Amino acid sequence: MSVFQKSKSFVNDIIHSSLDRKSSRPIIVAISGPQGSGKSFLTEKLAESIQQDHPQINVLQFSVDDFYLTHAEQQSLNKEAKESMGDNKLLQGRGLPGTHDLKSLIDAFSTLCDGSDVFLKLRLPTYDKGAFEGQGDRNDVSKWRIVDKKPDIILFEGWFNGYRSMDAQQLRLKYLTADNERSVMKRHSLYHLEYINDKLKAYEEIWSYFDYFIGLRTDEIKNVYQWRLEQEHTLKNLRPYKTGMSDEKVRAFVDRYMPVYEMYYDGFCDSVCVNAERHNLKLTIDKNRTLLKTILV
Numbered sequence: 001m002s003v004f005q006k007s008k009s010f011v012n013d014i015i016h017s018s019l020d021r022k023s024s025r026p027i028i029v030a031i032s033g034p035q036g037s038g039k040s041f042l043t044e045k046l047a048e049s050i051q052q053d054h055p056q057i058n059v060l061q062f063s064v065d066d067f068y069l070t071h072a073e074q075q076s077l078n079k080e081a082k083e084s085m086g087d088n089k090l091l092q093g094r095g096l097p098g099t100h101d102l103k104s105l106i107d108a109f110s111t112l113c114d115g116s117d118v119f120l121k122l123r124l125p126t127y128d129k130g131a132f133e134g135q136g137d138r139n140d141v142s143k144w145r146i147v148d149k150k151p152d153i154i155l156f157e158g159w160f161n162g163y164r165s166m167d168a169q170q171l172r173l174k175y176l177t178a179d180n181e182r183s184v185m186k187r188h189s190l191y192h193l194e195y196i197n198d199k200l201k202a203y204e205e206i207w208s209y210f211d212y213f214i215g216l217r218t219d220e221i222k223n224v225y226q227w228r229l230e231q232e233h234t235l236k237n238l239r240p241y242k243t244g245m246s247d248e249k250v251r252a253f254v255d256r257y258m259p260v261y262e263m264y265y266d267g268f269c270d271s272v273c274v275n276a277e278r279h280n281l282k283l284t285i286d287k288n289r290t291l292l293k294t295i296l297v
């Protein structure tokens, strides 16, 4: 079975078990996986298949990426990180916790899940990753997604969906005991990692909305380099002016994410939807995205 087939069957079970549920709150299915692992591809296919098999169900899909800071806001953060945070490279460019408009994302979840029957039109931002030679920018409001009907099910994807911050001691210990040569955490100061860890804590309010979780795991995290390069080549070819990052920039871009994988990736699927059994689907894939292992907890 493929990642899609397993996920489709998981989502179909969710839909069947929720059909008689009297709730005006949508079901939230979070999809998580490292960059280029295929979250958007999977989310798109799942939304299509739900729409095809259950036309009466209103599906909404969106991503944490839609909520990145604007290019101008990210530029100011780059400056602040360089000048006032001891040159924190982890924040110089989009991607990590701390580089999103988290307040708008929390407001969006709160509006979508408020449980009342009245639903006012909601606009969700969209993001152009190709703008400014791959640095990216939020799209003009005319290109935002309009949600004018309350969704029944939301597919929400994000590369660090479900990651849990560590307490200060735990992070310190992990850092101090990491191998000086091999650890990517050690290329940054502890203070820079602590800042990201603090920022991550605030995202956990979003995780509390999740009812179900699909986590794509990879046998080797270094696969992300290959996936992200392939993805950028594909995206560049699709863009009218072939804009995007050079291979060297893509590698530098992925380098920024690596410490976060090292910090949180090991147990990231273990404590997402903890209050209900069989709500977490963990799928392990290899570099060709072939499914190696499935765990449902």
Ligand SMILES: Nc1ncnc2c1ncn2[C@@H]1O[C@H](COP(=O)(O)OP(=O)(O)OP(=O)(O)O)[C@@H](O)[C@H]1O
Pocket: 033, 034, 035, 036, 037, 038, 039, 040, 041, 042, 159, 227, 230, 231, 234, 289
């Ligand atoms: N199962 C698959 N079969 C074929 N191609 C795939 C599959 N999954 C993903 N791809 C392709 O791989 C590339 C990366 O996939 P995708 O954009 O879905 O990754 P992602 O995890 O959403 O990445 P990011 O976090 O960087 O947005 C895309 O070009 C996509 O079309």
